[in-house]
Amino acid sequence: MKLLILYTGGTIGMVAQRDGSLVPFHADALRANVPDLVRLKAEVEYRSLGQPKDSSDMGPEDWTAMADALWAAREEFDGFVVLHGTDTMAYSASALSFMLGGAFGKPVVLTGSQVPLGVLRSDGRDNLLTSLEIVMLQGDHGGPLLREVAVFFDNRLFRGNRVYKHSARQFDAFHSPNYPELGRSGVDLVLHRKRLWSPDLTQGRRTALNPNVAVATLSPGMTEASLRAMLLGSGAEGVILHTLGSGNAPSWPWLAGLLREAHDAGVALAHVSQCRAASSGPSNYATGKVLQASGVWESGGMILEAAVVKMMLVLALPTAKRAAAWTASWSGERD
């Protein structure tokens, strides 16, 4: 079995220099810091995706580069572990899940760490070694058990397009409030088969992105002028309205008219709740009805990070196809 570690940067890839300062490592340092790699019953190759980056600097071009690198290596390897910074790991995992499409059909696990690998107490070693073991797991029919893009962190495996980074302090950096964990590493490494995504192998890659997306957070007391500036004055072609509770918006008398104006101007509008554990389906509250009535798409349990990336991909589609594409589940990202 052949596995690829694709290193993109982030805290995990840091080692201390003599003077104590942290710098990104190279392949030799990986083996030196995780000597147990040689005990895996697999051939492990390591590749770097250009210059290592802090993931706060990652965006659509990096997602494309990652997806291209994984596709180029698809035939050669049986499983893939992407080492990535935690700050935008949720965005990259969502992007890869959409961009690789069902046809990729092989396990991709993103992981990283809160403490650099070069530090004794690093959580990176376990995260890396267990991620490699996960991509090695075999299903009943000889192929890989996991055939989706996942995030492994602090002993838990999640669907990649369902997570958000919830902590910059604890080892359990990621939560998946609207979809249960796919698996857990304890004494045994257990994956819940029924929760795993069965890819449609005929679903091809998505490559075209339009990054012109903004997020507008609705907050009490917001003025019409500031929301108008975001919806109509920013040039954004798609806006995610960050709404309240189970997909509600304040009963501002001007809101419906403004949303309609933006909609008629061709701005794609969707809403995701500020409440992480929520499904922004059709709201039962009067305060949510204005969104439905104004042509704002509901997001059915999609997490903000996945919604931002999906909007970029949806904007690359012809206008007539966008609403249906938003409402469809591409890679298990929504209910």
Ligand code: ASP
């Ligand atoms: N700023 C770092 C990054 O996202 C944090 C981390 O990796 O944990 O690249």
